[in-house]
Amino acid sequence: MKKLMFIYGLLIMSFIVYVINYQTSKNDDNPWETTGGLRGSVDEKYVMVTFQSGIDYWKGVLKGFEDASEALNVSVEYRGATKYDLQEQITVLEQVIAKRPAGIALTAINPEALNPTINKAIKEGIPVVLFDSGTTESKAYSLLATDNYRAGVIAARTMGDLTGGEGDVAVLYQPHQMNLEDRTRGFKDTIRTEFPNMEVVAVVDAKAQRTTSHDVTMQLVEKYPNLRGIFITEANGGVGVGDAIQSLGNEKVKIVSFDTDKGTLDMVKDGRIDATMAQGTWSMGYWSLQFLFHMKHELVQAANWQTTTMSPLPVQVDTGINVVTRQNVDEYYAK
Amino acid sequence: MKKLMFIYGLLIMSFIVYVINYQTSKNDDNPWETTGGLRGSVDEKYVMVTFQSGIDYWKGVLKGFEDASEALNVSVEYRGATKYDLQEQITVLEQVIAKRPAGIALTAINPEALNPTINKAIKEGIPVVLFDSGTTESKAYSLLATDNYRAGVIAARTMGDLTGGEGDVAVLYQPHQMNLEDRTRGFKDTIRTEFPNMEVVAVVDAKAQRTTSHDVTMQLVEKYPNLRGIFITEANGGVGVGDAIQSLGNEKVKIVSFDTDKGTLDMVKDGRIDATMAQGTWSMGYWSLQFLFHMKHELVQAANWQTTTMSPLPVQVDTGINVVTRQNVDEYYAK
Incomplete structure (x- = not known):
């Protein structure tokens, strides 16, 4: 019996040592400053x-x-x-x-x-x-x-690839919105400097709306028989343009849109929109x-x-x- | 004695529970993915x-x-x-x-x-x-x-402030080094567009060296009596320009240098260089x-x-x- 008590005693001692060890290791782990590692607190x-x-x-x-x-x-x-x-x-x-x-x-x-x-x-x-x-x-x-200017540059190069670098193109935007103005400028500058056989024939206010974009597209196609592409500078218009071009059965006009909302991605997937610009x-x-x-x-x-x-x-x-x-x-x- | 055994038994039970708890919490603490906190390992x-x-x-x-x-x-x-x-x-x-x-x-x-x-x-x-x-x-x-073009813009505005927006200015650079070319371009564009009473009269290759920069400065001061400022686009030249201007006892020519090595900072501190551009x-x-x-x-x-x-x-x-x-x-x- 005494032997058993002794063993129990040892076990309890090791228990205490273990607890102390646990508490110490807990204290080491908490402050992110001392252990390395970036870690805040949930009340931050x-x-x-x-x-x-x-x-x-x-x-x-x-x-x-x-x-x-x-x-x-x-x-x-x-x-x-x-x-x-x-x-x-x-x-x-x-x-x-x-x-x-x-x-x-x-x-x-x-x-x-x-x-x-x-x-x-x-x-x-x-x-x-x-x-x-x-x-x-x-x-x-x-x-x-x-970098919205640069986004316009990339959109223009994408349009150049899609059209083989030939024909008239139009831009749909909304005035007085700095990001859309910058995208438009990047697009126009790049078409002018890198694609000698392309021309930006129209920059139109489509009010960043699906229905207006649809209607504007119908007018553009009628007015510019050599139209080969439309760049839409914001998310809402692309779907309207895609609808319009599909309803006309027109396969000559390539569409480059902006952003990655589900409506736009669905149209990219089924080919009604040729490309869209994804932001980070x-x-x-x-x-x-x-x-x-x-x-x-x-x-x-x-x-x-x-x-x-x-x-x-x-x-x-x-x-x-x-x-x-x-x-x-x-x-x-x-x- | 039986009672004591029972208590010991309980203690040992809690010991086991505690150990399990410790091991579990240890597993929680280690992989940074689960506890939050960004922490790599030293062998990375x-x-x-x-x-x-x-x-x-x-x-x-x-x-x-x-x-x-x-x-x-x-x-x-x-x-x-x-x-x-x-x-x-x-x-x-x-x-x-x-x-x-x-x-x-x-x-x-x-x-x-x-x-x-x-x-x-x-x-x-x-x-x-x-x-x-x-x-x-x-x-x-x-x-x-x-953004080196922008650094040149800021250097030009600093120069404009120092000179009161009047007089001839020169740039010391080294050709075929993209960052220095960009800084020079930003400087020239900004002087032209924002300071109508200033003119960049010379852009000189000073070989990014202290001695060459010194000698080039002596020539510039002689050649352009209306010289009011020199912008040095890299770190080594500023000290040479500061030496030259001091040796001439010329207080009309303001100096804008680049970078924050000790030699340049010392000259900023004692006024031989008027300003320098610190990079991040x-x-x-x-x-x-x-x-x-x-x-x-x-x-x-x-x-x-x-x-x-x-x-x-x-x-x-x-x-x-x-x-x-x-x-x-x-x-x-x-x-």
Whole structure:
């Protein structure tokens, strides 16, 4: 019996040693600063703020934002103006700032009007980065977006390939929207400089709407008998143009559209749209959160980012453009 | 005694439960995928490859690269061609590839000649990103660098401020080096479009050397009596220009230089150079390693990056330019 008691005693001793060991190892694991590894805490909340918050386009960005938050063990929240409404977005942004989040990733409905609110957040110590649509002169630390001029260049080269570099082409856009103007300019410059046998014969306001785009296309085909291509600079118009060209049974006019909403991808898949330009939306969201996390944890070029004259983060990130055709369309459906 | 045995039994039971709990929690803690937190392993080695590997300029980049490796708990190695020698850089890059590292961050001595070697690395499954100097058509996934045209724009505006927007200015550069050509172009375009009372009267090859820059400056001052400013597009010349202008006792000619080596900063501090352009070298190194880590761990826009048509990473990152003057020069000395 005594022998048994002794063994029990030993077991209990080792139990105690084990517990101490466990507690110590627990303490080692927790603070990310000492063990290496980037890890935040779940009460660290980063907020993504949009306008027209319900549209499909933001889902890809939010997926990237969420994936980064999982990787870094922090929390995220999605907010936005429900409509295309400057005042509503300012109000939403003010509400977000009032809750003092760990950081804000914002897409700006307007390149100037949000600057005072953005600068207020930064003055209060909340890091702000911009994605997709930037501002001219705010104090936000970085812009993660498509280089829209370059997107137009790539669209023009795609159109050149599709048409064999011959014939008239038209552009559908919406005036006074900087990204669409830039895409149009990149497209026109490239057709002029790289395709001597092609000409941009019309740049038309299609109001970023499916039905208007349909009607405009019918008029263009009638007016320009040598029309061989249409470039649509935003997501809504492509489907309208695809409908119109199909209803005419016209196989001469090639269609290059923009973005990867399901309607557009379906038309790429069945051949009604020849190509569409995919933006790096996941990258915008993922690297926005990474940048904010690094600001929050002062792991940037200038740790004292509130007082330094040095840029703490890369000032501009081009998330890239990929050309989607029937061959690779399956990769681009949302997972 | 029976009671005691019972208590011991209970203790041993809880011991077993505790051990199981510990083992489970251990399994939870280790793989970074499940607990959140980005953490690699020390046997994961990332290599930074340069040319003229001994120059000061790379130290800032390497510091960023090392800081990221500490944050992510991975290893880094620094390699480079010791001279400005294409063949030597190709050899070094081949040696690095042969060791099958987790990723390679490369600055390219030449925009084309390294492409076959870069593409070979990628074919073998080693992610490659470029920093500082890119390539035209390689398969590398991203370029993290200064927007050199924009650096020239900022240099011109700085010069405009210093001279009150009046007088002749000259540029010192070295031909056939893309970054210096871009800076020169940005400078000339901006002087022409934004400063009607200024004129770029000379763009001179100063061979990126201190002595040549000194001599060229003496000639320029003699030839152009209305000379009010000199922009030096690279790091070595600024000190030579500062010497020359000081030896002449000429206070009318303002000097805008490039980079933040100690010699240049010292001259900014004592007023012999009026301003210099600081590049985001730390950011180049830090985010290069982050990008490579994310490729290695397939935490990118397209996890199947070896087969997809989608850009896994942002294609281009502008790490920014900051203007250094006497007021903020202390921030820019290496820590």
